[in-house]
Amino acid sequence: MQVQNKVVILDFGSQYTQLIARRIRESGIYSEIHPCSIDLQDLKAMQPTALVLSGGPSSVGSQESPGIDKGVFELGLPVLGICYGMQLIAHLLGGTVEPARNREYGRAGLEFAGPCPLWEGLLDREGLTVWMSHGDTVLTLPPGFEVLGRTTSVDIAAMADADKKIYGLQFHPEVAHTEEGKRILHNFLFKVAALVPDWSMTSFIQDCIRDMGEKIALDEQVVCGLSGGIDSTVVAVLLHKAIGKRLHCILVDNGVLRYNEGREVVESLTKYFNLNLKYVQAQDLFLSRLHGVKDPEEKRKIIGRTFIEVFEKEARAIPGVKWLAQGTLYPDVIESVSFKGPSAVIKSHHNVGGLPEKMNLKLVEPLRELFKDEVRKVAVELGIPDSIVWRHPFPGPGLAIRVIGAITPDRLEILRKADRIVQNELFASDWYTRVWQGFAVLLPLKTVGVMGDERTYEHVVALRIVDSVDAMTADWSRLPPEILARVSNRIINEVQGVNRVVYDISSKPPSTIEWE
Ligand code: XMP
Numbered sequence: 001m002q003v004q005n006k007v008v009i010l011d012f013g014s015q016y017t018q019l020i021a022r023r024i025r026e027s028g029i030y031s032e033i034h035p036c037s038i039d040l041q042d043l044k045a046m047q048p049t050a051l052v053l054s055g056g057p058s059s060v061g062s063q064e065s066p067g068i069d070k071g072v073f074e075l076g077l078p079v080l081g082i083c084y085g086m087q088l089i090a091h092l093l094g095g096t097v098e099p100a101r102n103r104e105y106g107r108a109g110l111e112f113a114g115p116c117p118l119w120e121g122l123l124d125r126e127g128l129t130v131w132m133s134h135g136d137t138v139l140t141l142p143p144g145f146e147v148l149g150r151t152t153s154v155d156i157a158a159m160a161d162a163d164k165k166i167y168g169l170q171f172h173p174e175v176a177h178t179e180e181g182k183r184i185l186h187n188f189l190f191k192v193a194a195l196v197p198d199w200s201m202t203s204f205i206q207d208c209i210r211d212m213g214e215k216i217a218l219d220e221q222v223v224c225g226l227s228g229g230i231d232s233t234v235v236a237v238l239l240h241k242a243i244g245k246r247l248h249c250i251l252v253d254n255g256v257l258r259y260n261e262g263r264e265v266v267e268s269l270t271k272y273f274n275l276n277l278k279y280v281q282a283q284d285l286f287l288s289r290l291h292g293v294k295d296p297e298e299k300r301k302i303i304g305r306t307f308i309e310v311f312e313k314e315a316r317a318i319p320g321v322k323w324l325a326q327g328t329l330y331p332d333v334i335e336s337v338s339f340k341g342p343s344a345v346i347k348s349h350h351n352v353g354g355l356p357e358k359m360n361l362k363l364v365e366p367l368r369e370l371f372k373d374e375v376r377k378v379a380v381e382l383g384i385p386d387s388i389v390w391r392h393p394f395p396g397p398g399l400a401i402r403v404i405g406a407i408t409p410d411r412l413e414i415l416r417k418a419d420r421i422v423q424n425e426l427f428a429s430d431w432y433t434r435v436w437q438g439f440a441v442l443l444p445l446k447t448v449g450v451m452g453d454e455r456t457y458e459h460v461v462a463l464r465i466v467d468s469v470d471a472m473t474a475d476w477s478r479l480p481p482e483i484l485a486r487v488s489n490r491i492i493n494e495v496q497g498v499n500r501v502v503y504d505i506s507s508k509p510p511s512t513i514e515w516e
Helices: 017-026 040-045 070-074 084-093 183-191 201-215 230-248 261-273 283-290 296-316 355-359 370-382 408-427 481-494
Strands: 007-013 030-035 048-054 080-082 096-112 128-140 145-148 158-161 166-169 223-224 245-251 277-281 321-325 360-366 436-449 454-467 499-502
Touching: 017 030, 017 183, 030 223, 048 084, 048 321, 070 084, 080 084, 080 499, 084 096, 084 128, 084 166, 084 408, 096 201, 166 183, 166 481, 183 261, 201 230, 201 370, 223 230, 230 245, 230 296, 230 321, 230 370, 245 296, 245 408, 261 277, 277 296, 283 296, 296 321, 296 355, 321 355, 408 481, 436 499, 454 481
Parallel strands: 007 030, 007 048, 048 080, 080 166, 223 245, 223 321, 245 277, 321 360, 454 499
Antiparallel strands: 096 128, 096 145, 145 158, 158 166, 436 454
């Protein structure tokens, strides 16, 4: 990538570290996260133009607390320490840090101590409401530092050595609860560090297409599994622009996709992008292996194994394949927090786990540097249709883990019809893009009902519709009752075999989004 400006964030384990990176990138500056245990020479080799030291749960005074090489402060780079990052600056440069008289969690009122580049554009305000989360506090400043701000319980809530461009904030400017947090981060990037924005999705697309065109030799072919989701579609479209027909896309229909989904994805991708795309209809193979299977993990294993088998067979049939394209995103590759040693937690792609080694393929992962929201921006710039850009996440094992209990063609068909109604009504009411995921689940029980003068004994469908930002936590969507009523009426009237619809009002945690 061709960016001149790069902010490296050294991670001390804060839950907000990724948020800092996203905020910086939103400002047009490329930012990467690395574990705080990184070697000083490796850090230098990355040629950062500014550093951020993240927050973290530790206490600088304790023995196991994570530290950094003091040489970091000799690199001549602007540094911003946030929360633990500020305490570490104080600790390493000769100040003192103590347990706070009053631990501060949540909102606090920040008063400015005087003008400084970080507060540019803010001094006409009385102060700011900021978000704190700390048990320790900086008691005395290191030599050369001055106080920039205080709160009622903390005398040193912000500090700086302006000559060396080293700044510390006890509060979290990256969280939305901090007033003007974005402006403070901007001031650090543009006033203190004097960086120039050069990270945009347009430049990413140009660089990415050029880099992939150079990396993949002219006689080499690339294979890419398409799921219909945004990540694999963006990978395919970028690669198609880089190497054209040398990209071979494969969409495997595993028989547990949504209503007509395989066909629709193939039609829209062929129509819009003229991709070299093979639609492999392996429904019968998958469904024969899934028939009667009840255990969710067994369902997942069967689908994963069968996918690899089918995909490998198709990929081997393409002469000259040397590369496998994958939609790995940045959160999947960030080396996990921590001073406990860089432990790379790399999520294996559920669809193609093990394939690259087995087939001796090289990996091409053009989205490795991007967050999900950036992938969406890339997709929009590439002209990918809204129906794919805003498509809800859909699990690899598909409807198989939403037919609770034994899988049979009849039960799958009932679920597929009910799910289609949920999708249609979410679209029709404009709620589709306002929720994270919405779907139907077929329960393994029957209940009594009455239709006309007849008693019925039929299936129950549960609706699972949730709000979330990253699927780590979720809450049930407060859909207007009239939409729920319409979905319920339509399912009971239109899907034969269902006489009851229930709405799942559990949050995650302690529940999960999927039922299996
Ligand atoms: P849970 O149910 O764990 O789901 O709250 C979190 C997110 O992950 C999706 N999910 C899966 N995706 N293979 C996948 O590719 C799976 O086995 C799987 N299980 C859950 C789920 O839809 C939600 O977005």
